[in-house]
Amino acid sequence: MKNLTTSLLITSLFIISFSINSFAQNKKRKPNIIIINADDLGYGDIGIQGATKVKTPSINKLAAQGKRFTDFHAASAVCSPSRYALLTGRLPARENLYSPIFLKTSLQVETDRMTLASLMKTSDYKTAVIGKWHLGFGENSPVDWNKKLKPGPLELGFDYYFGVPVLNSHPPFVYVENRNVVGLVPEDPFVYNKKAETRFFDEKMDIDIIGGAKAAHQNYKDRLVGTTLKDKAISWIKENKESPFFLYFATTNIHHPFTPAPQFIGTSEAGPYGDFIHELDWMVSEIMRTLDEEGLADNTLLIFTSDNGGMLNRGGQVAREAGHNANGDYLGFKFDAWEGGHRIPFIARWPGKISPGSTSNQMLSNVDLFATLAAIIDYKPTKNEGPDSVNMLTALLGDPKEPVREHMVIAASSKNHLSIRKGKWMLIPAQGGGGFSDKQLGSHGFGGPGAFPFTKEINSDIENGEIKKNAPKAQLYNLEKDPYQSINLYKQNTKLAAEMQAILKQILNR
Template sequence: MKNYFLLYILVFFVFNSSCREETPLPNIVIFLADDLGYGDLGCYGNPIIKTPNIDKLAAEGVRMTDFHSGGTVCSPSRAALLTGRNPYRSGFFYILGKDTYLKNEEITIAELLKKTGYETSFFGKWHLSTLEKEKRDEPGPGDQGFDYWMGTTVNAFDGPKNPGKFILNGKSIGVTEGWYCDIIVDKACNWLENVRNKKKPFFMYMCSHEPHTPILPPEKYSQMYDTGEVDELEKNIKYGQVTRPKKDISLNKKEYYGTVSQLDNAFGRLLNTLEELDLKENTLVIFTSDNGPETPVTIEESLGNWDDPIRDKCFGTPGDFRGMKRFPYEGGHRVPGIVRFPGIIPAGIESNVLFNGTDILPTICNLVGEAVPSDRPIDGIDAFAAFLNKKVKRDVSSIWFYPNHEDTYFRMPQMSMRKGNYSLIGWLPPKADSISLHSWMANNNPEKVELYDLSLDPSQINDISIQNPEIVASMKKEMISLWQEMRDEGLAGKNNKK
């Protein structure tokens, strides 16, 4: 079925026909962690980190093993989630910058849901424009469809404890005591209980700081992992085939593990509030991450010109997958994806069907009966069937980009594309120092490629491109077409500051 809300109505009336005359629109909660790796949760096989609340969510819904963020780094993936469009289309080639922000002309999930009668709220890290209007007058959450919001522009290096520069509905409230994830969960729970219009369905979008750097959990969480057993278990953790620092940073791992457990605890309080307010049964909850886990500094360390201890606490893992944050390999964008919708999604199931961050907007629109924008390319599709471990038909392959051009140091490709179980990896030709990043992108197409069959080689170790020239030719043709289309749309609108 294209409209899964019809299925929802049918199921609801079968079991609840004597209780209600009308079936309400479902509430929707999206919780986005920051730099949380695919392998960082207990329910995804982490042998160290305790995440009982997120694990419980998985036991009550679907744990997805092929769920992807829409980008390989922060701002792009957030733009993709809210708009259903590849972030390159909206000019997000990298993170938020002076001329890179989510323009007013983009249409978000929040704006679409408001048309259907939803009340909308946002809490946490925005990272799609500056929220400090005195610096630059750019659209914020209130301009992008959120009725009530409290957030920070980035907070990447402001510290998780007592974070400053929180903006509440456009007004600065300054430093707020506590830890970031606890602050936003407390505020969200208060909104649920005391602020929202209880006669309306709601959409709530939450973005934690954790476990992004700087990493500094309360001591009670880090102490949980200050043991010899943890020391031994960590020796077998995989880090996406990415080189780790030569210096010993092992004492820092308890800080990272403790931060993930702290995040789990905060998320658990949000789930408890939904249950206490009798909202659990009619609320779709999506828990995911904006990209793969961060790496400690290794490149700059090897060059001998930068010491960045703030990232020496990064012990996130992509599990068996290759690459981490920024990498177009699977580990850069394959992330945890857990979805609960009681009565519609069976409890405790697993789905191995691909779901991309761009699919969130059209999936939610079709769920509630709202039309997907037809005046612009939408790269996502209604993929609700993936939540049920059912096949999803994609006419266009999913693609991810990262504009790295320092191949000598990073040995990182610029793009990857999925078609079924095949992953095609692409490199642009080397960039000359005299050429700008945008000129380099605008005038080049992927040349070198690698091909992997993820059903046989999830760690992307064995390049099979030479053995499969026909598959490579077909996929490379599509990759170049998508690259040119999305890149050119983004570059064309780069100076459009509406």
């Protein structure tokens, strides 16, 4: 009996010791980090920020469990430049990158430049990018899709890549895994200037630029892209849960064409555009569920954001007619220097670190994620690493009274509209939004002043869908008093505008 008691005591002490050691190890473990970067999701596309024609219960739940930033922006109102900023902590204007890239363009990030992935590798993180890449491949243009796509994500610090190589609206309509097109065989190569064997959807474009590779194209089923990417992300999380990991999950939702899986068709009151948001919300819920089931949620910083504002494409027009305003009441759309082009959702959850249900009105940018993640892993960037990034960790974890950022540079698709924010003031050094400007309702490129009669937006420079002849040459807005940019104050504040223009020049020259 004595030996049994002694044995039980030893066993109990072992269990207690093991539990204490395990707890200590868990306390010391570095946090996992996931960035969900949605595509073309506007500020007003989610319920927590005013949407009523679509339902986003999972994104709303994430906001209730974390912090929502109401003055967060993409460094560019355009997809490829915005992704460059997020991954490098560097303004895309420094690379003269203002437009989206397509299938013939080489890799737009220098392989010797530190990215979020190579940053996290300095602290022994497992790293992956799953989803839309849209930053080019290889060293030459046009890209040879029949060869290994190198350099690419793996040369920028990612251990693993799976996803849509360009975007879901433009070819090639295939998946790439690491450096190879999935399903590509030598006897059936890609051929430029040949029509691709891919299903047609409205606002799916340029399908005759590259064809061939029949088996590879058949792997890509438009209505299953969201499900496929979600499944890959979940599998990768499960496979790498024993180590600290960094996942950049770049969805194709809600970029056109709007191709939600069958179970989401007709579920919103905003047409296919809204249905695609419903699918995105489900994808977010699946990531959250996986973190819970795998016991990872409490030690994971989960960030949800977008690459730019919502777009007034044909799907967006249908949604607007139904009463859904992609960017809320903010002026403009994707590609514009106006607020609607770049003010984006940003929600962060980190249990025990970020106060649940909190909000912040700090002026911040997706270029700031580099310095923030560096601070989390206690890495000190050199001058050339994330040079335009500002550490926003104090705003994530607390409520600083002073501004984290003094200035912020915003790019539109027009180089002439490279803009600067200083506190409450926003300077756009040209007329109009700098984005799409087709005046014809139903056009894919509908936007700008010509769309005002349809959108019912109000701006003092614009009347009857035209810029007034006596409108100022530039635009200055007080976003504190006029967040929706209805009154241009440039003529009354030319001295301030000149000072801000000088600051912009100084920033770009440093």
